[in-house]
Amino acid sequence: MAAPARYLQHVERLAEAMACGDLVSGTRLPPQREYAERHGLAVSTVTRVYAELARRGLAIGEVGRGTFVRSPAVGAAAAFAQWAPAPARLDGVDLAFNYPVLPEQTDVLRQALREMASGGDLSALLAHTPHDGHSSDRRAAAQWLSRRDAVSVSPDTLVVCAGGQHALDVLQLALCRAGEPVAVEALTYPGWKALAAMRDVPLVAVPVTGGGLDPVALDRLCRTGAERAHGGRIRAVYTMPTLHNPLGCIMPLAQRMALVDVARRHDLLLIDDSAYGFLVADAPPPLRLLAPERTFEVCSLSKPAAPGLRIAYLVAPPAWLPRVHAAMRASVWSAAPLMAQLASRWPGDGTIDRWILHKRALAAQRQAIAMQCLAACGSTGYAGAFHRLVPVPAPMRCDDVVAALHARGVAVTPVDAFAAPGEPAPSAIRVAFGSPDSDAVLKTALGHVADVITGARRP
Template sequence: MSAPARYLEHVERLADAIASGELASGTRLPPQRDYADAHGLATSTVTRIYTELARRGLAVGEVGRGTFVRSPTVGAAAAFAQWAPAPGTLGGVDLAFNYPVLPEQTEALRQALREMASGGDLSALLVHSPHDGPPADRRTAAQWLSRRDSVAVSPDSLVVCAGGQHALDVLQLALCRAGEPVAVEALTYPGWKALAAMRDVPLAAVSMTADGLDPVALDKLCRHHAGRLRVVYTMPTLHNPLGGVMPLAQRRAVVEVARRHDLMIVEDSAYGFLVADAPPPLRLLAPERTFEVCSLSKPGAPGLRIAYLIAPPALLPRVHAAMRASVWSAAPLMAQLASRWLSDGTMDRWITRKRALAAQRQAIAMQCLSGLNSTGYPGAFHRLVPMPASMPALRCDDIVAALQARGVAVTPVDAFAAPGQTAPSAIRVALGSPGSDDTLRAALTQVADVVKAAGRH
């Protein structure tokens, strides 16, 4: 039997044992060398087996302790958190995802569609648009982003993508190569991790300060990889899940390291709209090497599926080629709808409302989670809840499963852990999706009850 076949045979055998309950959640898998000796495998093959189980959400590795089985249901939530529906949320309360939609947005959509149908050139929406998006939509987006940053953004540097995840996909296609490492924060976006896993792009973790990516650690990592590290992905403005906002001095230090080692920077600004007084984006500090992704899923609505990717002019041809290879161009109808809301002030009004809503829901969360040492940015749509110190590390999975049984979906923080990193034993509660404050309050009360009960046992 070939090596790939043997590797997959062991993966499937272990996956079946986990699914059937033969290997229960929390079971410690044999040390890799022991497993290799018992089955006549190379240790590197066992590493690959355990890594694939972790990628599927069926196992979790802890530095110094080993690899442990996790519940398939909880593992699925961890593996796909933030970019696919969580198991068990239908009919329950979703505290796993942040898709804040305001009540007035439905009527705004209805009105916008009426106006679009009654005027303009609808035939233009039925044909392919340029790879970087219709020129009028790029101009509108550039004007809106220029107001945001108080610095002019050229429409020629902007690409209209089919949502933030698509923009990240385009950037990995344009910038990353299989086998070449990409630097990420120790806790990073699961959607970026999933794309990298599909492309066999290894992720190299950079330790973090309280405010985000540590430039000293990034410099050390670059020296370790001696020229093979070419890209760093980061969330400097309202980090997900930690909620930090990187100060200006730290941003400048990150840029200095990037220039010293000729790194390209991918700046994910998914939650940046919630910070009214944020320092300038990394793109403004290093425009020659920074790609910024500005999604409208959170400030607008997830169904809009529009994001703006701002790229260095010299590197735009690679981005355009990746667009052509992936989706050709974003849907002209959605791009035009987004432009309408950007130009008439609707998006700005929603952002003002959502900032107020986030602050209001943080206050509710702090009240409901009192005594649990939860942490979060005052204007964010998510908060971290640490597990009681008396609990074994793996019991975080039990908390997630217990809440799922009560109809409340949350995200274990290890969903965000970069490969080889041990995440804090905590859960992330998302505050943006419940339709009312009362629904949120009831769900957070369930979270508090389950976590406190676990701490008493």
């Protein structure tokens, strides 16, 4: 049996030291250059060691501070690409996940199920569905997206997927190869990270500006060949240009056009994840309208409708549809026809548009509450989003804040959950407020956040 790679030997040695208590929570690991000199390693090898510890949820890299042993209270939850934040107590408040569901949606669902049961061809729901979905479901989705963008969307370019995460999975299966790097924002979606880790797809971090992914930095990365250190030429770019999660920024039109120019210059595919885009009423045009020949857009219904619906619409360039259909066939064959038909009722009759208007108003209302409750914390965010970023002041560390809030029954997300692999993260937490069932509950939970953060500032 071949010996494990040298960097893995160091990973296991450090992991064992953490497990037996020789390296306790909060211990700062040596700077990478110092560790490399001490053990006769290349600095790049130490970078892999620390990145693997972070991937396992055993360490956390913080901008300007170094790499630290993780707190056990949040380390276990961070083990799988830091994808699942630690839950609050059963009697606690969830400010980690962000699923705004309106009270009236339950009755709308009940009525829709009654109507489906009493009429229509139910036998069609028991048969195999085409890989891209029934034509009626694709037409309903295309009409909705055409209204949203004020530009006609062809149903033939649309695929019905089993939720936004499944759509991203299909795209990785169709577009990405193991060892072939994909560019992402320095802070990116944990679900994309999790998929890439399972498929051995390297993610290359691109710096962000106030408007999101920096096209100049991406161009420099491709021109200098620096991405080859990650395994080869960058093939695709995954980005969230309309209401970035967690930064809350919106990429201006000029920056989008610059990104498209870079993509065409270096023959890059663009993946536009618009999970929160519905909250922006006057958003610039999606990348798909600027570069239709190379852009894939994922429009999930989890946020505008409900997470349990598990339906998303993937719009793809015609030339790439055969690979997307093949990926659908290899994954789940097709989205569940019952859920797809249920979802198709609501775009057509204006129900989803009404929900979107309601959720925009709710997001603005809760942003106002959050800004008031967190006024002393220096939080940042988009005025129409369901989340804000709260910086964690030194000397307190992010893990300490997450653990302290967890003890009070409040779940939040450490920002390193969004950090691209190997990238240090700002010392901050994401506070989401789509899930609390009342403003009063939200205010109480945010009061705990403010108390812990301001307490960290006191001597």
